[in-house]
Amino acid sequence: xxxxxxxxxxxxxxxxxxxxxxxxxxxxxxxxxxxxxxxxxxxxxxxxxxxxxxxxxxxxxxxxxxxxxxxxxxxxxxxxxxxxxxxxxxxxxxxxxxxxxxxxxxxxxxxxxxxxxxxxxxxxxxxxxxxxxxxxxxxxxxxxxxxxxxxxxxxxxxxxxxxxxxxxxxxxxxxxxxxxxxxxxxxxxxxxxxxxxxxxxxxxxxxxxxxxxxxxxxxxxxxxxxxxxxxxxxxxxxxxxxxxxxxxxxxxxxxxxxxxxxxxxxxxxxxxxxxxxxxxxxxxxxxxxxxxxxxxxxxxxxxxxxxxxxxxxxxxxxxxxxxxxxxxxxxxxxxxxxxxxxxxxxxxxxxxxxxxxxxxxxxxxxxxxxxxxxxxxxxxxxxxxxxxxxxxxxxxxxxxxxxxxxxxxxx
Numbered sequence: 001x002x003x004x005x006x007x008x009x010x011x012x013x014x015x016x017x018x019x020x021x022x023x024x025x026x027x028x029x030x031x032x033x034x035x036x037x038x039x040x041x042x043x044x045x046x047x048x049x050x051x052x053x054x055x056x057x058x059x060x061x062x063x064x065x066x067x068x069x070x071x072x073x074x075x076x077x078x079x080x081x082x083x084x085x086x087x088x089x090x091x092x093x094x095x096x097x098x099x100x101x102x103x104x105x106x107x108x109x110x111x112x113x114x115x116x117x118x119x120x121x122x123x124x125x126x127x128x129x130x131x132x133x134x135x136x137x138x139x140x141x142x143x144x145x146x147x148x149x150x151x152x153x154x155x156x157x158x159x160x161x162x163x164x165x166x167x168x169x170x171x172x173x174x175x176x177x178x179x180x181x182x183x184x185x186x187x188x189x190x191x192x193x194x195x196x197x198x199x200x201x202x203x204x205x206x207x208x209x210x211x212x213x214x215x216x217x218x219x220x221x222x223x224x225x226x227x228x229x230x231x232x233x234x235x236x237x238x239x240x241x242x243x244x245x246x247x248x249x250x251x252x253x254x255x256x257x258x259x260x261x262x263x264x265x266x267x268x269x270x271x272x273x274x275x276x277x278x279x280x281x282x283x284x285x286x287x288x289x290x291x292x293x294x295x296x297x298x299x300x301x302x303x304x305x306x307x308x309x310x311x312x313x314x315x316x317x318x319x320x321x322x323x324x325x326x327x328x329x330x331x332x333x334x335x336x337x338x339x340x341x342x343x344x345x346x347x348x349x350x351x352x353x354x355x356x357x358x359x360x361x362x363x364x365x366x367x368x369x370x371x372x373x374x375x376x377x378x379x380x381x382x383x384x385x386x387x388x389x390x391x392x393x394x395x396x397x398x399x400x401x402x403x404x405x406x407x408x409x410x411x
Contacts, residue, residue, distance in 0.1 A: 001406050006245075006254075007400065010396040011388060011392045013244040014392040014395060016244055016247065017386075021236040025231075028040045030151065031231060033067035034067045034125060038126065041236075046129045046131065049246065050131070053243060054246065054249075055131040055132060056132060058131040060128070060129055062127055063127075063278035064123055065124055066115075068122060068225075069116075069121040069271075070272040078220055079102075081180070081216055083098055084102075084180055084181075085213065088195070090195040091193065091195060092185075092187040096185060096188065099184070102177065103181075109272075113272045126278070127149075128275050128278065131265075132261070132262050135259055135260050135261075138258060139258065139259075140258040141259050141411060142261075142287060143262070143294075144242075145241055145262070146276075147236070147237070147265055148235045148238065148267065148269035148298070150270050150275075152229055152377040152381075153224060155376075155378060156224045157169050162372070162374050172215040173212065173216045176213070176215060232385065233299050234368075234381055235297070241297045241398055242262075242398075245395065248399075256406055259402075260290075264279060266278075269351050276296075276355060279358075280357070280358025281358070292360065294355045295327065295352075295401070296365065297367075297394070298351070300390055300391055301375075301386070303336075303337060303393045306365070306367050306393060307367070308341070308365060309343050310324050310363075312342070315343065317353040317356050319364060320362055322411075324340075326363075326401055327398075331400070334396050343364065347370050
């Protein structure tokens, strides 16, 4: 089906997105993971999907989570490391154990998004939305557009010093952990379980390493749980990519004969993809009847950084090759600048990773520099700091993806 007339109205779609996102940011409570604001935003967008987009179904679904755990591992890791600094001078074997344990928690909880320390944090209820627009005939294929409605807690160092300052602070802090790990191992090899004597070279090296301590302590304050950002770009922009497309189709009176459309909004992404993981558990057997692609959009802002992420979750999870290639080909046909890339180590993840791990064919689309921007997870991520060009370019490519998918591409 030719969708050229919708592509031509890409800036109308972008303006609609900004208008709706402004409404949510100004009229609904803050949307931190598991909050009443997240729930109300889901309810509002579910209503839009039914009333304005023609979806026969727009279900708001709940799930249990422990959102404080995603960055809560910092408390355990940092406390272990600081205790290890002291124990280096008394019991280096304990120092080694504590640092290894702390770093292992960091890898499991942040590197791989495992639920390692979740049970130590309060349980809350998060929310997802599953909306479906049926086709007029037999369903032969399905395409789902995804975004996350929750917003992040602010990263104050990124707000104050920018990405370079934020990353430097984190790297110096964790360099301190490795510094004392190496010293403790050397102390054990040379002197057994005896603590380092401050008068010896190893002891003096331990005293010099105290320069790392202020940076390690500062990491306790890496996340400010008292301030929730607007999350206009990250990630109402991703939510409205699919909503705007379905609304444009309805406004133009376009229906598909054999392609079913869906919009899935997965909450608490900022708490470790918890909503997407819960959605996969709930719907793992529901969408396996026909070829189904899921496109996860996250932080669609700068057109020069529009990217298909062929690997996700700190580079550990592979996206679906066909879904990824289809977006690249669609963008190329429209001369939309789009890069082939990945979410790098320490770059976090998009919900695409959870879908891929859940057995779905998914690709993650981002529109931000993976080197931290000053608006990322700060109060600068507001409704008045959105980019119409970035939204319009991604929207046009998405429409082209749908057009090609409806014609049977990559199936």
